[in-house]
Amino acid sequence: MADFKGILDRYGRPITKAALTVEQAAPTGSGVRRHDALHPAAGLTPGRLASVLRASIENDPENYLALAEDMEERDPHYAGVLGVRKRQVSGLDISVEAAGEDAASIAHADLVREVIERDGFEDELFDILDAVGKGFSCTEIVWDTSSGQWRPKRLAWRDPRWFVFDQMDGETPLLRDGGQNMPLNPYQWIYHSAKVKSGLPIRGGIARAVAWTFLFKSFTIKDWAIFCEAYGQPLRLGKYDAGASNDDKDILLKAVSNIGVDYAAIVPQSMTVDFIEAKISGTHQLYKERVDWLDQQVSKVVLGQTATTDAIAGGHAVGKTHDGVREDIEKADARQLAGTLNRDLARPLVDLNFGRQEKYPRIRIGRPEQIDTKALVDNVAKLVPLGLKVGMSTMRDRIGLPDPAEDEELLVPPRGPAPIEPPADAAQPPLKPGQTRQTVHSTATDSRDAVERAAEAMLGDWMPLVSPIVAGLEAEIAAASSVEDVKALLAKRFIGLDAAAMTELLANSAFAARLAGVTDETL
Structure with a gap:
């Protein structure tokens, strides 16, 4: 196990071994770290929403973060497109590049590969990408030292409501703990800030832009429901004779009411029930068009386009055009996520197991490049004899071959045929005066006819x-x-x-x- 002396985190703080073996933000039955439910979306009004957004900037983000969670549960369209964006990035190929060709650099890269190839790592990336909606995410590294080495046992998602930001810079995350705000332990946290827009992390998430759309859509859906309830079914009108008793009236009222529930009723022959069709002066299409328009605005914010999520004119051709916009967003999210993992996972992993290094392996996230392997190998085979220096590890990474194990049988080039020597006693022509005999070797290298x-x-x-x-x-x-x-x-x-x-x-x-x-x- 490496010596911790001289190891500092990105804020210049020393690493404390004892602190890393205890979960800093484990849930509690009391205090601020509870999984209780806050639902600020219930009865949300423009005034309340403005107050919630303003309070989040003033270092009280709890209601805003709870609202962001509510929106994912209450708005199927927002949950769908946000889930697509997070799953698309968390499911991309992940590779690790060694810092050099020496044995130590390769060992460091192999250790990082071992961690990212664990079962469940893709789901942990999905949790880290919770920052896309809320602006930031804090994931605690639960370390396992049972084998004498430092390995992440799991990457635990922590409720963002348990965190606030330093009031001076607005960017340094702090853990809420019984009214106190504590710095996060070095080398124990993966803090990811999604740069959806420039500004403070609490203002950088998609949820802030979608909040107003969510509010207007909820109003439209309520109005739509009221409209359908009022005009969606005919009026049931019961008629009774002038001499009907109160009991007769009660029987008729009960029958008319049951028709709307049971679709069956009986009345005396002297009574009648008429169904009067509702005459709609407006149209329900207005509500549908407004909801669809609001959903399209959400798609633009989350995915950068609407063609692959909403049924619009243009069909397949428009969708193919808009795929390029989604690719740009995917690359940006993947680049930011890789940077966070290099800083908060790869470097701590190497430092804790091997000590402080000058260079560290790098995690790459993205779609693999379309490489013409044959052309690459042919060019390398031609250029290496001319003096081009190509690293073996780099070459294996480019053609998609893993580093061989120490005890693995290796492929070797076939041996060429030995030179053909004439027999010692073979008859040879006599030498002329002053002529010396030369031995000619026929090799397999001259294949000309x-x-x-x-x-x-x-x-x-x-x-x-x-x-x-x-x-x-x-x-x-x-x-x-x-x-x-x-x-x-x-x-x-x-x-x-x-x-x-x-x-x-x-x-x-x-x-x-x-x-x-x-x-x-x-x-």
Whole structure:
């Protein structure tokens, strides 16, 4: 286990080992950390909403955070689009890049990979992304040291109502504890602030923008319900004779009432019941259009578009166009989340197990790049012999291969055939006076056939024949003023060509190629 001496958090505070082994914000049966229910959405009015939003800025955010929770429960559309945004990011691919190629850097990265590959980590990311709606989230790291190493046992979501912000800067989160506001223990918290908009964290969540839409929509739905109740079914009118008794009237009233509930009733023959159709002077379409419009505004705020959530004209083409907007939001959320995890999870994990480091592994979140693996491998194979330096770990990450285990059997390149040596007692031609014998090794590297070798030899003999013709030809052609001048220039040059020697060279080459084909020579 690493020595904690000299390890500081991002605020410059030293790490306390004993504090990390106890949950700082565990729920309590009394005090402020209770899971009691506040429902400020009930009976919400414009005046009350304005008061709740104003109080949240003045360091009393409890009712605002409770309202944000209420809106997710009471508005199905808001809950749906917000859930899509959080699930889309929490379900993205996660990778870890080592800080270097040395064994220590690779061990640090493997430790971080071990943690993010735990079962349930994706759900924990979903909880961290609660900040998208409320502006911030505080997730407590519950450490496990049973094996002599520091490992997160779980990442516990904590109710945002249990936190306030420092009154001086408005950004440093503090834990409420019996009327006191306590700093969060170093290396024990993942604090995520979602930058949906610039400003203080308590004002940066989507819930603040959606709150007014939620209020207006609730009014519209109530009015819609009243309208449907008043005009959605016909009026049941009972008629009785002038001489009807009070008992007769009670029987008729009971029968008319039961028709609306049981759809059956009996009345004396002398009585009648008429169904009078409601004459609607307005239309219920107004309420539906207003609710749909409000839902579209919520979709724009949460997803940046409406085409993939609301039935609008344009169909598939509009949806494909708007997918780009959603991709921008996805990348921004993923980048912010990765930054938080690098600061509040990867670094503490490495420091607590290995001690303070100069560089740390980095967590990346996002869709994998579409890499042409074949082209990448081909380019690396060509450039490495020319001096290009490529890290093995980087290359494995790019092509999607994990680092091999220590005891894992490795693939190796096949061995080439050994050089062919002539037998020691093989008959060799006698040496001429002054000539020394040289041993020729035939290797597998020269895979050319006889025709290719003959072509190369011919090119070697060709150059002395054509060199006098082409010497200075390029400059003379550049100085020519017409095509006729170029033709005359070439004709003059070819006068000095040794045609007999050229003919003999071509004939010999053709004969050698024909002979190689007849004998099927390949080496």
